[in-house]
Amino acid sequence: MRRLEAFLRFLWDFVVGDDWRIAAGVVVALGITALVADTSLAAWWILPVAVIVLLGASVWHAARSARST
Amino acid sequence: MSGPELGLAISVFLACAVEAVEALTIVLAVGYTRSWRSSLTGVGAAVLVLAALTAALGPALTALPINVLRLIVGALLLIFGLQWLRKAILRAAGLKALHDEREAYEQELSAARAAGSVDRTRLDPYSFTIAFKGVLLEGLEVVFIVLTFGANQHNIGLAAVAAGVAVLAVVVAGIAVHSPLSRVPENTMKFAVGVMLTSFGMFWGATGAGASWPGDDAALLVLVPATLGVSVGIVAMLRRRRRLASAAVGPEAVVRA
Numbered sequence: 001m002r003r004l005e006a007f008l009r010f011l012w013d014f015v016v017g018d019d020w021r022i023a024a025g026v027v028v029a030l031g032i033t034a035l036v037a038d039t040s041l042a043a044w045w046i047l048p049v050a051v052i053v054l055l056g057a058s059v060w061h062a063a064r065s066a067r068s069t
Numbered sequence: 070m071s072g073p074e075l076g077l078a079i080s081v082f083l084a085c086a087v088e089a090v091e092a093l094t095i096v097l098a099v100g101y102t103r104s105w106r107s108s109l110t111g112v113g114a115a116v117l118v119l120a121a122l123t124a125a126l127g128p129a130l131t132a133l134p135i136n137v138l139r140l141i142v143g144a145l146l147l148i149f150g151l152q153w154l155r156k157a158i159l160r161a162a163g164l165k166a167l168h169d170e171r172e173a174y175e176q177e178l179s180a181a182r183a184a185g186s187v188d189r190t191r192l193d194p195y196s197f198t199i200a201f202k203g204v205l206l207e208g209l210e211v212v213f214i215v216l217t218f219g220a221n222q223h224n225i226g227l228a229a230v231a232a233g234v235a236v237l238a239v240v241v242a243g244i245a246v247h248s249p250l251s252r253v254p255e256n257t258m259k260f261a262v263g264v265m266l267t268s269f270g271m272f273w274g275a276t277g278a279g280a281s282w283p284g285d286d287a288a289l290l291v292l293v294p295a296t297l298g299v300s301v302g303i304v305a306m307l308r309r310r311r312r313l314a315s316a317a318v319g320p321e322a323v324v325r326a
Binding site for chain 1: 140143144145147148149151152154155156158159162164165209210267270271274275278279280281282283288292295296299300303307310
């Protein structure tokens with residue numbers, strides 16, 4: 001049980017990393033891209049916008065945490 | 070070599086070199102202080118596991134329908150790339166300590182010395198385990214990058230060659246200087262890898278989700294510099310904020326993580 005827990009923790013750290021919001025945001029952005037791509041609208045711009053928002057928010061959050069430590 | 074293939078080779082080479090530098094530090098520390106034979110046996114065992122993983126997962130990945138593969142690979146590359154980029158940006162802005170190979174080496178040396186005496190006629194479990202774990206954990210990320218980049222472009226061979234060349238270059242440099250490679254610009258390399266993984270992740274992820282890029286493959290020629298520009302812009306903004314905060318309350322109030 002402890003080994004399984006350790007493995008799952010390793011897997012989480014390996015895939016998700018320091019900020020789970022990045023992983024969640026990427027999944028949501030890809031979902032929106034797939035939905036928009038099914039319509040007649042252009043969907044290519046969604047991921048670049050998501051990257052700017054996710055990266056900016058994650059770094060800003062980390063910077064604030066570092067300053068308040 | 071096409072643009073995407075060049076991107077594949079550069080990304081894999083840089084990512085692999087960074088991880089190899091970190092693995093080399095661990096192996097050198099246990100090798101010098103305890104047992105070279107046991108450490109190198111640990112390295113060999115880890116390389117075998119990594120090779121087996123690549124051989125098992127590579128064909129499985131390439132068997133997936135191309136759009137499913139691009140969607141999964143795009144998502145994973147984006148998550149990995151953004152994490153690498155986040156860390157590199159925080160380090161470049163001075164909000165996170167730079168990875169110091171010399172310090173990591175000294176810590177490994179102390180731990181290895183504290184682990185007790187070594188019987189050099191037998192396999193030393195400590196040296197074996199530390200070298201095995203170090204190479205396996207650092208190598209897993211490289212295997213992931215080799216597989217995802219390689220499978221997506223149906224060129225795992227090129228990715229594997231780029232990874233092999235990077236490991237060889239780091240090992241040769243390590244043998245030449247007999248110490249950890251503390252002068253390698255690790256953060257710059259991580260920054261570059263983060264930019265490439267994020268750009269390719271966006272490209273393949275959107276394509277896999279059914280979107281079409283203006284200009285098709287040529288969109289990468291815009292995505293890579295744009296991602297770099299945004300990242301450099303964030304670093305500049307964070308540095309400016311740190312300077313202003315430092316000027317307002319004194320340098321000691323700006324805490325480094």
